[in-house]
Amino acid sequence: MPERAPGGGYSVFTDTMADMTYPEVEQSVRDGAVVLWALGVIEQHGPHLPLATDIYVPAATLSEARRLLAARGIPSVTVPPFYWGVNVASASFAGSFEVRPEVMIELMKDVFANLKKDGFRQVFCLSGHGEALHNQTILAGVKAGCNASALEGSVIIAPAMAKRLGFDLADPHLALLAPETDAPQPYLDIHAGEWETSVIWGLYPEVVRAEIVPTLEPTNYGPSDLAEWRKGHDHSRRKTPNGYFGSPAAADPARGPAIIAEQAQRVADAIAAKVAARPKRPA
Ligand SMILES: [Zn+2]
Helix, strand or coil: CCCCCCCCCCCCCCCCCCHHCHHHHHHHCCCCCCCEEEEECCCCECCCCCCCHHHHHHHHHHHHHHHHHHHHCEEEEEEEEEECCCCCCCCCCCCCCCHHHHHHHHHHHHHHHHHHHHHCCCCEEEECCHHHHHHHHHHHHHHHHHHHHHHHEEEEEEEEEHHCCCCCCCCCEEECCCCCCCEEECCCCCCCCHHHHHHHHHCCCCCCCCHHHCCCCCCCHHHHHHHHHHHHHHHHHHHCCCCCCCCCHHHHHHHHHHHHHHHHHHHHHHHHHHHHHHCCCCC
């Protein structure tokens, strides 16, 4: 593998099974590899970021997490990212796709069955898209996939997010991240704002409309604006006619790799904890 920034590499197939051969996949099964899977959605991310932002971010995180896990003796393979997700907030913008939750769940079941067929045992799913229904659907898909295939599957998620979605923190299908320690900010940065723009600009500069970024005024929105935005479709389009919720112009591409490296560390920690808790495979 060529040296590159943490998580970097333009293709979302970077570091995934899609760039492996079948004997390499068979060897990874024999090595006891865990499976990693990013699940995002193709949706608008303002006039400056690509539609695939919610795929690029978790793909980069898992790419870096793989390297951290390998350093701890935990081999892994990454499934090509899932990008036909559930979408409400951006659904009325061009280029935003939404599939029905039942379609996503059925597809996840089949992917789990394929992984079982290959001999894998443990799957970790990471969402790149914050919407409630998308993430609830991922957990439902993991549970359906595990029930149908007898795989062990977990959703990697922050405890605060899990609580907001109504998940039971003791659910065995959750791999909880260490809580974040971000300082509170006066305004919310939710979608295609400072955080996402920094990451995409830092890791995938080819796909950022960098000349537009400094011209984008901050939304300066708080929790009540977010509640309105979350109603989705026309509500969110009225609230954020330019498609972003936050401050893209405050982004700094130099921070992108560090953001992903920090996130990948937390993801690797959560996976390693689950792997350590797993019963040993009979010899
Ligand atoms: Zn996003």
